[in-house]
Amino acid sequence: MLKVAFICVHNACRSQMAEAVARKMGKGIIEAFSAGTQLKNQINPDAVRIMNSLGYGDITRVQKPKLLQDLPEIDVVITMGCNVACPAIKCKYREVWGLDDPTGKDDATFLAVINKIECKMKELITKINNKEI
Numbered sequence: 066m067l068k069v070a071f072i073c074v075h076n077a078c079r080s081q082m083a084e085a086v087a088r089k090m091g092k093g094i095i096e097a098f099s100a101g102t103q104l105k106n107q108i109n110p111d112a113v114r115i116m117n118s119l120g121y122g123d124i125t126r127v128q129k130p131k132l133l134q135d136l137p138e139i140d141v142v143i144t145m146g147c148n149v150a151c152p153a154i155k156c157k158y159r160e161v162w163g164l165d166d167p168t169g170k171d172d173a174t175f176l177a178v179i180n181k182i183e184c185k186m187k188e189l190i191t192k193i194n195n196k197e198i
Contacts (some may be wrong), residue, residue: 066096067193068137070154073145076101076130078109079164080145083182085116085124090186094193098139100131109168115175141198143189158198160189 069087073080080099087097108125116124133154142156146163162185167174192198 066094067140067198068096068098069141069143069189070136070139070156071097071099071143071145072101072133072154073099074101075103075105076132077105077107078112078168079166079178079182081108081124081128081130082112082116082179083143083145083162083186084128085121086179086182086186088127089121090183091190094190098131098136099128100133100136102133104132105130111167111172111175115172115179119179141189143185160185 069091071080071083071087076099080101084097084099087095091097108128108130113123113125116122136154139154140157142154142159144159144161145166146161162181164178164181165174167178189198
């Protein structure tokens, strides 16, 4: 299994949602992680609530905000597109997903971001299955 890390500044919203999607959609293919360059004390409550309502369960049971140094060796790095300089993390493959931060916005905005994450995850899994990564 490839170790895939989703990286965002605070590791509190987009990267956490992407980790949860990867855990579910990539089961048996991807070992999912997320981390940030700065630490929030909790995952965004709206992200937790909405992911739970979509069938991803209570993501706080298996996930928490982490820093980059808490990651194991990673094969694939996905950055969320935070409009900051991302630190270099050694990996075999890297993508920038360019997702808008839904923090503080309405549920429809969160749902749109989650939909984009699910679409990008399908593309990533296809690349892995086709041995493009």
